[in-house]
Amino acid sequence: MIIDAATLEQDTALDAELCIVGAGAAGVTLALQFLRGPIRVVLVESGRDQAEAATQALYAGEVADTALHPPTDTYRQRQFGGSTTLWGGRCIPLDPLDLRARPWIPHSGWPFGHEALTAWYPQANAICEAGAFDYNAASAVPGGMRPMVAGFTPRDFTTDAIERFSLPTNFAARYRHRLAASEALRVLLGTNCTAIELGEGAHSVRTLHLRTLDGRRVAVRATQVVLALGGLETPRLMLASRGAGHQDGIGNRQGLVGRYYMSHIAGTSGRLRLHVPPDRVRPGYEVAEDGTYLRRRLQVTEAAQSKHRIGNAVMRLHFPRIPDPAHGSGVLSALYLARGLLPYEYRKRLAEPAGGKGVALRHVRNLLTDPFSATGFAWTMLRKRRLAARKFPSIIVRPPRNVYSLDYHGEQEPNPDSRVTLAESRDALGMPRLRVDWRCTEGDIRTAQTCFRLLAEDLARWGHGSLQADPAEVAHDMLRDGAYGGHHIGTARMGATPAEGVVDAECRVHGMANLWIAGAAVFPTSGQANPTLTVVALALRLAARLKRELAPPPIAAG
Structure with missing residues (x-):
């Protein structure tokens, strides 16, 4: 079911087992894994089917060096489907080396090996509509692909x-009919998550507070919550959600939220x-x-x-x-x-x-x-x-x-001084705007x-x-053109311990019982590959983990 928030009454409260905030590649992929129930899911999206200037303006922010980073409201889309509505479709898996700790790359290493992604890449490839999961020139076409330069066999x-290319697939347009037909899923369009309220002890999310641009308020209470807002909006919401035990923002006790901001070096x-x-x-x-x-x-x-x-x-x-x-x-x-x-x-x-x-x-x-x-x-x-x-x-x-x-x-390279923080200025919803200080x-x-x-x-x-x-x-x-386009990576990185990352190897925020993050924000390193295929693979892996988390306890025998 797809609902426009403008049709809801003021102070509507929704309950679900799972709430996913953000309907881009990660959020839609997650939602697709829960279409048949019995788990009730709410998928929250700021935008609607078409781009709207007032909604897109919520992305506007500050940039420390405009020669090195584009304006924060470019290269990403606040719309149903997220940035899949404008991506180029390039699909490439990460290499095994990309996940290893390399002594010459500071802060490198993922908390799991490449095999943890291998199982999910073929399904991710299918969701992205990039053809067969075959990334070798010798076998990708019958007889092998022709050489780039005949006779040239470089040593290094x-x-x-x-690389393979999606259509490129707009995830909202492509999968809208399946999301709309699900009785277990409610897609809530036109509303923005402005605050995360924690429960007693500040170790779990109790309520997500949502607002529309015309002032309507909605609350969502869910057993499990996933932030799938992208590498810039995810830290923005976490840093802005402050309270007892989280004075510097949720998940930010070690000061890591928003740090290690990576893109790709390109030119x-x-x-x-x-x-x-x-x-x-x-x-x-x-x-x-x-x-x-x-x-x-x-x-x-x-x-x-x-x-x-x-x-x-x-x-x-x-x-x-x-x-x-x-x-x-x-x-x-x-x-x-x-x-x-x-x-x-x-x-x-x-x-x-x-x-x-x-x-x-x-x-x-x-x-x-x-x-x-x-x-x-x-x-x-x-x-x-x-x-x-x-x-x-x-x-x-x-x-x-x-x-x-x-x-x-x-x-x-992951660099803790390359980061996003909150600016003094605020958007139309009263949320602190983002300030980007990207560095290479x-x-x-x-x-x-x-x-x-x-x-x-x-x-x-x-x-x-x-x-x-x-x-x-x-x-x-x-x-010359600064940070590469829409690759916003590493701002809520994975780490085996809270001192090493914002989330653990399962993508759960350290110290939080029911808050998870999906998307390139969790990548500890950027690798050489465009991030979307791996974002989808990680979302599939997270969906499997959430199904286990939400499964009813087994009934004791006799």
């Missing part, structure tokens, strides 16, 4: 690992020249038998990470930087000239370079000398992205001179610089390509 990288850099025929280079996608888009990546090997004491990272072949007209591509120049029509997350990467009108004229010249490629590209994107159910994942353009840049995506480390940048250097050495040994990547330029390019 593998090209066998791949486009370098000039990769390949001295091979263009048809021996495949920078783009292949399509599996079920229609899923797949793509190879260059991933730094575990041996190289250990030897050079760096983090996990991947690189993809990428077209040259769009703002620089020296690329000679009519397609790229058309994108630059039309940048004002692009969404924020793409437009911010196309800042006008020095040169003003002269640069614009050179882009116009590229377009006039290469008009057919631009129109062909526009038709392809319309047909395969705008009109297709399974959308073409991204822009793929073959550079006219066989010169590529590299799209880098690497893990970020020297190790984060050194990982990127080392990866570019190692690849340059591998290409030199091969003899049919070269990579120019000045370390200073790489450092600049990694931070």
